Amino acid sequence: MTATAPALADEKRPTPDKPRGRLRRTYDRSWFAWAMVIPTVVVLGVLVLFPLVQGVYQSFTNLNEANQSSEICTKTLGGGEECRPNPKQQKFVGLENYKRILTGETGKFWLQFTNTIVWTVSCVFFHYTIGLGLAVMLNRKFKGRGLYRVLLIVPWAVPAFVSAFAWRFLFNQNFGLINAVIRSVGLDPVEWFAHRWTALFTAIVTNIWLGVPFMMVAILGGLQSIDGDVYEAAEMDGASAWQRFRHITMPGLRPVSATVILLGTIWTFNMFPIIFFVTGGEPAGKSEILVTGAFRAAFEGLRNYSLAASYGVIILSLLIVFASVYRRVMKTQGEVF
Amino acid sequence: MGEILPVAAIDAAHVEGALPRDERRGPVTRRRERSILASVALHGTLIVAVFIALFPVIWVLLSSLKPRTEIVRSNIELFNSPTLDNYRAVLTETNFPTWFLNSVIVAGFTMVIGITMSASAGYALARFNFAGKRGLMWVFLITQMFPVAILIVPIYTIMANLGLIDTKLSLIIAYCSTAVPFCAWMMKGYFETIPKELDEAAALDGLGPFATFYRVILPLAKPGIAVTAFYTFLTAWGEVAYAIAFIQTDNKLTLGAGLQQFVPQFNQRWELLTPAAILILIPAALVFFFAQRHLVAGLTAGGTKG
Numbered sequence: 001m002t003a004t005a006p007a008l009a010d011e012k013r014p015t016p017d018k019p020r021g022r023l024r025r026t027y028d029r030s031w032f033a034w035a036m037v038i039p040t041v042v043v044l045g046v047l048v049l050f051p052l053v054q055g056v057y058q059s060f061t062n063l064n065e066a067n068q069s070s071e072i073c074t075k076t077l078g079g080g081e082e083c084r085p086n087p088k089q090q091k092f093v094g095l096e097n098y099k100r101i102l103t104g105e106t107g108k109f110w111l112q113f114t115n116t117i118v119w120t121v122s123c124v125f126f127h128y129t130i131g132l133g134l135a136v137m138l139n140r141k142f143k144g145r146g147l148y149r150v151l152l153i154v155p156w157a158v159p160a161f162v163s164a165f166a167w168r169f170l171f172n173q174n175f176g177l178i179n180a181v182i183r184s185v186g187l188d189p190v191e192w193f194a195h196r197w198t199a200l201f202t203a204i205v206t207n208i209w210l211g212v213p214f215m216m217v218a219i220l221g222g223l224q225s226i227d228g229d230v231y232e233a234a235e236m237d238g239a240s241a242w243q244r245f246r247h248i249t250m251p252g253l254r255p256v257s258a259t260v261i262l263l264g265t266i267w268t269f270n271m272f273p274i275i276f277f278v279t280g281g282e283p284a285g286k287s288e289i290l291v292t293g294a295f296r297a298a299f300e301g302l303r304n305y306s307l308a309a310s311y312g313v314i315i316l317s318l319l320i321v322f323a324s325v326y327r328r329v330m331k332t333q334g335e336v337f
Numbered sequence: 338m339g340e341i342l343p344v345a346a347i348d349a350a351h352v353e354g355a356l357p358r359d360e361r362r363g364p365v366t367r368r369r370e371r372s373i374l375a376s377v378a379l380h381g382t383l384i385v386a387v388f389i390a391l392f393p394v395i396w397v398l399l400s401s402l403k404p405r406t407e408i409v410r411s412n413i414e415l416f417n418s419p420t421l422d423n424y425r426a427v428l429t430e431t432n433f434p435t436w437f438l439n440s441v442i443v444a445g446f447t448m449v450i451g452i453t454m455s456a457s458a459g460y461a462l463a464r465f466n467f468a469g470k471r472g473l474m475w476v477f478l479i480t481q482m483f484p485v486a487i488l489i490v491p492i493y494t495i496m497a498n499l500g501l502i503d504t505k506l507s508l509i510i511a512y513c514s515t516a517v518p519f520c521a522w523m524m525k526g527y528f529e530t531i532p533k534e535l536d537e538a539a540a541l542d543g544l545g546p547f548a549t550f551y552r553v554i555l556p557l558a559k560p561g562i563a564v565t566a567f568y569t570f571l572t573a574w575g576e577v578a579y580a581i582a583f584i585q586t587d588n589k590l591t592l593g594a595g596l597q598q599f600v601p602q603f604n605q606r607w608e609l610l611t612p613a614a615i616l617i618l619i620p621a622a623l624v625f626f627f628a629q630r631h632l633v634a635g636l637t638a639g640g641t642k643g
Contacts, residue, residue: 159575
């Protein structure tokens with residue numbers, strides 16, 4: 001990616017002796033490349049960019065289930081249909097939706113916002129640290145590491161909603177295994193889904209369980225790309241295990257870490273099924289994060305599409321701000337992507 | 338994102354605490370003595386981790402073999418009058434087999450289409466410089482940020498206009514749009530690890546770009562394709578939000594959307610949910626089994642380069 005810009009500039013500059021041939025070749029290669037990229041571009045354009053633009057527009061209207069059609073058609077006695085313009089058609093309301101969300105007039109934005117931050121930070125932190133620890137262990141040579149690796153990746157292969165149900169089952173107040181263990185040590189069983197933070201805790205535990213394998217595999221790949229000779233040299237010079245980890249492993253992992261932490265944050269921030277199924281927002285919507293809150297606004301009760309779209313725009317803006325700050329921080333530390 | 342930098346090599350020179358020559362022997366032998374203890378600790382930690390990784394699945398499996406009254410009892414035993422009745426019930430008395438079939442179709446098509454699209458896009462991004470390439474890479478990253486919440490309503494409208502609501506096709510298209518950007522990115526990284534000389538040799542032998550891609554490069558990219566297959570299949574197999582929103586008829590539901598009917602607010606039927614969960618795991622486990630040996634190699638290339 002870094003080397004492409006100058007090469008591209010070179011191709012485009014027509015050389016005096018053979019300008020046409022040069023241009024022609026660039027054109028040919030572009031043509032093949034675009035032919036291969038076009039299906040993806042079309043799908044993304046139609047299903048991501050266009051909906052995005054439309055969603056941003058919708059967030060400034062008051063579109064909901066009741067006013068989405070521009071005409072109201074009623075069956076007449078003769079069997080025909082009579083249509084007239086919908087008097088309550090959706091209209092442009094400017095920043096009204098955003099005002100209602102941010103002031104807490106509808107929904108519980110700030111509660112969900114706090115939940116989302118707690119949720120994302122703790123999930124990504126534990127994903128990364130546990131994943132790193134396991135990867136470092138699996139990167140040593142010992143008997144049976146292939147088996148350990150396969151077994152440790154298993155949670156990744158479990159569909160998110162299945163693990164959500166499994167953990168909800170484990171955390172069940174009356175017949176869940178976790179409360180049974182708590183009871184057997186002589187403590188009172190915990191009503192996991194009756195308090196905001198315990199409910200959120202169950203969801204976070206589930207998501208950590210689910211997300212560690214991806215981090216572990218990605219970091220393991222990164223570790224394997226570090227030259228083993230460097231470790232040997234360091235060991236010869238008497239560097240301790242911690243020094244080797246601190247000064248060889250961590251810098252060597254930087255490119256991988258930068259990518260997976262960014263992707264992990266984005267994915268966790270938008271993680272829908274875990275919260276939706278594990279806590280279901282219990283108690284009374286207090287463990288909802290922004291994404292599930294938006295989904296409920298859009299598809300439960302009176303479907304309020306514009307409100308959901310405004311939620312979406314807010315989520316997207318938060319992530320874009322995060323990604324650019326993150327990128328800038330990485331840049332100051334010498335990593336450009 | 339940024340090639341792997343030779344950072345490690347630079348930093349090794351700065352490692353502090355280098356010991357003088359004659360002291361070297363000490364630490365080395367001490368390491369060997371420690372290594373029995375260290376390997377006990379290593380295996381111990383890994384066994385605990387494996388236990389945590391497998392436990393929820395095993396617990397659901399054990400529960401699925403218990404009769405209903407035993408599942409919801411507060412005295413918990415590992416085994417209790419094991420029976421396959423729950424499996425029979427979920428397979429014959431519910432819509433589960435239909436949902437299962439629907440999910441297989443949706444996930445299968447998503448996988449095939451997803452691999453085709455991301456492999457060709459990834460190859461183009463890895464091999465050619467073309468106008469708009471950099472922009473496209475950014476678009477791929479940014480699409481990862483779009484929350485379902487913002488897209489779901491406009492996509493719903495588009496699907497409704499195309500008459501696709503309540504069809505499997507709507508789900509396949511939607512899942513491809515979620516999975517392809519990441520996969521194309523990953524495939525690009527993988528293709529970059531395959532020497533360019535191969536393409537040039539193929540071109541000299543008279544193969545066109547498409548034939549080169551299809552007959553020379555693609556067979557070499559198996560690890561990358563395995564990861565893409567795994568990822569696209571799981572995306573479609575485990576997705577819930579689109580499935581709930583787009584599908585309205587009960588016998589067209591996929592697993593993610595259908596299964597929640599077993600655990601409503603009241604009267605939760607865990608004796609149906611647990612066997613269903615185990616059955617759902619089987620196809621995912623099969624795909625995983627074929628893909629797992631390639632996961633590290635396939636994902637590394639994609640994760641470290643951009």
